[in-house]
Amino acid sequence: MTTTVATAATPRKRQAATDRAVAENRLGLKLVAPAVVVMLVVTAWPMIQALYLSLYRYRLTTPNDRAFVGLRNYGTILTDSLFWHDTFNTVVIMVVSVAVELVVGFIFAMVMHRVIFARGIIRTSILIPYGIITVVSAFAWQFAFSLNNGFVNSWFAWLPGIQTGADATNWFGHHWPAMFAIIVSEIWKTTPFMSLLLLAGLSQVSEDMIEASQVDGATWWQRLWKVILPNMRAAIMVAVLFRALDAFRIFDNIYVMTRGAQNTESSSFLTYRQVIEQFQLGLGSALSVLLFLTVLLLAFGIVKLFRVDLARARGEA
Amino acid sequence: MRRPRRGRGLAVLTAAALASTALAACSSASGSKPEIIWYTNPDNGGQAALAKACSTSQYTITTQILPQDATQQRVQLARRLNAHDSSIDLMSLDPAYTAELANAGYLAPIPTALQTLLKLQSFKGAVAASSWDGKLAVAPFWSNTQVLWYHKSVAQKAGLDMTQPVTWAQIIDAAAKTGTKVAVQANKYEGYVVLINALVMGAGGDIASDLTKGVDAKIDIDSPAGRAAAGVIQKLAHSSAAPPDLSIAQEGQSESTFASPSGGFLTNWTYIYSAHSKAMGKDLGYARYPETVAGKVSRPPYGGIGIGVSKYSKHVSQDMAAVKCLTSPTSQGKYAVAEGNMPASAAGYAYPPLRKVYPADLLTLFQQSVDQAGPRPTTPYWSDISGALQSTWHPPASVNQGTPAKSASFISDVLHGRSLL
CATH class of the missing domain: 3.40.190.10 (Periplasmic binding protein-like II)
Structure with missing residues (x-):
């Protein structure tokens, strides 16, 4: 992520290629060839195979029943209420967690940026949750919200609707409380990542500009909205893009905390169940193709929304 | 931020895969006495004890434990058998997915003589739950x-x-x-x-x-x-x-x-x-x-476990001999005493130590219930x-x-x- 990336991506007029340049170019191609082949084998091939399988009725354990069904799997999925329900869940988790993370992550980034004393310790402690494996953090939060040995019920018993003892609040017994627990664990785990990306953007904002606006009489609030945030747009886009795509593919927390019970399944979890547990290679592949297309669409949408040139953003962030 | 990590994960995976292939090659090459590997559902060591008792000078039976959850057992076995994994010889199978594995062709057919023996010795319910397409797909081991x-x-x-x-x-x-x-x-x-x-x-x-x-x-x-x-x-x-x-x-x-x-x-x-x-x-x-x-x-x-033999095992005939020993009425009786899971045959119920642990009227009730049980389709x-x-x-x-x-x-x-x- 240096400026070289940006210059390489910027179109420019080519000088007449010398023999040396041609030779270097050829060597370069030879050097990357093995990597390209490996990438094709491990990513492109499975993707093409998924596309192919999605056109079949195919179950791992009834191979004789395999038949070409065209786009019927897609039709089944797109007209199924379970698919739309799970997509809705995924969107809720994505929107809520990214929105909260953006605000909290920005506050953390400001703290990390401005703090004068104990800088190392504060930065490290903010980043710790990101260093913890998602499955481990999901278990930790499952215990925290647990009816029997969790602390959430006893700490927050003063809030209306939260109870301890015999009628203790069963967080994983109903849809929205369970979704809340999942979203909390997701936010806790990935806010540091967001703040790290925002910190990078924050350090790019020129101090001179902030001082100049201060001299001009801008209040703290005005400096934030008129100077700092507009200059961080590219960094914010990268942060939101990365996190939104990540959150849309949420799986681990749900697998550990509810296993999809109380209708808390996400799109990835549905795909996992179809392919891995039910051996529905055809339907499952169709689901994963749809998931892939949704993620592409989402990425495209976010890039359009922030109106930022990706190449420039990479150079800046 | 994420890309390099994925690359490294991949490298580690590849290395692990290579290492395990090498190890598997080592283990299968060593010694002339075959090792029969029995994948069991988790218990308190009853199946491991039977494996030891049924090992002979011809082969050694060892056990590996499957996950607790029947769904996870099914997922693991089906995926490995679909990939023709020869390191699975015997499997303790739940009736819920026996037909599925049998229909997929993952199970070695049980020889006619052993089929006849098992059909004679086992309860009707046990036979029904262990059969697919008119034949016994697995040997009834215990019946719950x-x-x-x-x-x-x-x-x-x-x-x-x-x-x-x-x-x-x-x-x-x-x-x-x-x-x-x-x-x-x-x-x-x-x-x-x-x-x-x-x-x-x-x-x-x-x-x-x-x-x-x-x-x-x-x-x-x-x-x-x-x-x-x-x-x-x-x-x-x-x-x-x-x-x-x-x-x-x-x-x-x-x-x-x-x-x-x-x-x-x-x-x-x-x-x-x-x-x-x-x-x-x-x-x-x-x-x-x-x-x-x-x-x-x-x-x-009806619940219980039947023992199936993998079609991809390298020594099916010895596996069948092992199954015969593991599902003999005495083995069933021993297992019932050790684990509280009842025999799949009337002869297994006759195992004397079992009669000391349970009251006679309860054993009769169990036997009647198994015999008239309504297995799942x-x-x-x-x-x-x-x-x-x-x-x-x-x-x-x-x-x-x-x-x-x-x-x-x-x-x-x-x-x-x-x-x-």
Whole structure:
């Protein structure tokens, strides 16, 4: 992520290629060839195979029943209420967690940026949750919200609707409380990542500009909205893009905390169940193709929304 | 930020895969005496002890433990067998997915002589649950069944004559009258389908028939028997006899309810006796599984394990000899004493030490129940049917007279790929 990336991506007029340049170019191609082949084998091939399988009725354990069904799997999925329900869940988790993370992550980034004393310790402690494996953090939060040995019920018993003892609040017994627990664990785990990306953007904002606006009489609030945030747009886009795509593919927390019970399944979890547990290679592949297309669409949408040139953003962030 | 990590993960995976291939090559090459690897469901060491006892100078049997959850066992075995994994020789298989693995061609056919022997020695229910396409797919190893466990004091207080067969309606009313609970398994899992199947079969019906037709099997749950089963669940769920955790109760939770002060009645597997006979003493009563419809004999649930041989094993004939030893009546008797899981054959019940551990009338009840059990339909699509039933019959409080019809059409949609499960 240096400026070289940006210059390489910027179109420019080519000088007449010398023999040396041609030779270097050829060597370069030879050097990357093995990597390209490996990438094709491990990513492109499975993707093409998924596309192919999605056109079949195919179950791992009834191979004789395999038949070409065209786009019927897609039709089944797109007209199924379970698919739309799970997509809705995924969107809720994505929107809520990214929105909260953006605000909290920005506050953390400001703290990390401005703090004068104990800088190392504060930065490290903010980043710790990101260093913890998602499955481990999901278990930790499952215990925290647990009816029997969790602390959430006893700490927050003063809030209306939260109870301890015999009628203790069963967080994983109903849809929205369970979704809340999942979203909390997701936010806790990935806010540091967001703040790290925002910190990078924050350090790019020129101090001179902030001082100049201060001299001009801008209040703290005005400096934030008129100077700092507009200059961080590219960094914010990268942060939101990365996190939104990540959150849309949420799986681990749900697998550990509810296993999809109380209708808390996400799109990835549905795909996992179809392919891995039910051996529905055809339907499952169709689901994963749809998931892939949704993620592409989402990425495209976010890039359009922030109106930022990706190449420039990479150079800046 | 994420890319390099993925690359490194991949490298580690590749290295691990290479290393394990090398290790596997080493282990299979060493020694001339074959090692038969038996993948067992988790227990307290009973299967490992049998493996040791059945090892001979010709081969050694060793055990590997599968995951606790039957779904995870099925996923692991099917994926490995589909990849022709030769490091699996014997497998302890749950009846829920035996037909699926057999139909996929993962199991080595059992030789005719051994088939005949096993069919002669085993209970009818055990044979039915272990067969696919008219042949035994796995060797019946142990057979479990459920009986009605009750507190004698509660039955007496309610004035229920337990020497005669009782119905579900009777025990629900008796529990409601005495302020106690009827504990069953009704979480969204296979155990709940075991209950539904027993209720439907007890009313003289079945969930599905014509099973060899695969996805075109006849779905029969939308029938008077299906509605009678729904009626029992509906009555229990809306009665004061329903435990508060009914909708999340598995074997363990229902057992706890039964052992608590509000315990009244419980339908559960045979292991309840060894777990509670000491604490409850003379108060622990047992009777035949309750009737769905008064006057129609009940069809108790069937559970258990059969031992299958992998088609991709490198020494199938020795594996079959090992299976013969592992499922012999003596082995079954030993296993029953060690683990509380009952034999799959009458000869296994005759194992003398077993007679010392359990009262004679209880052993007779177990045997009768297994022999007249109503196994779940054996079809390669059972996981779909079971999953579709769980989706439509859970939570128990939502069950009504329209549930069987709803579940029948959903099962059919799922089987034909018209609906996601």
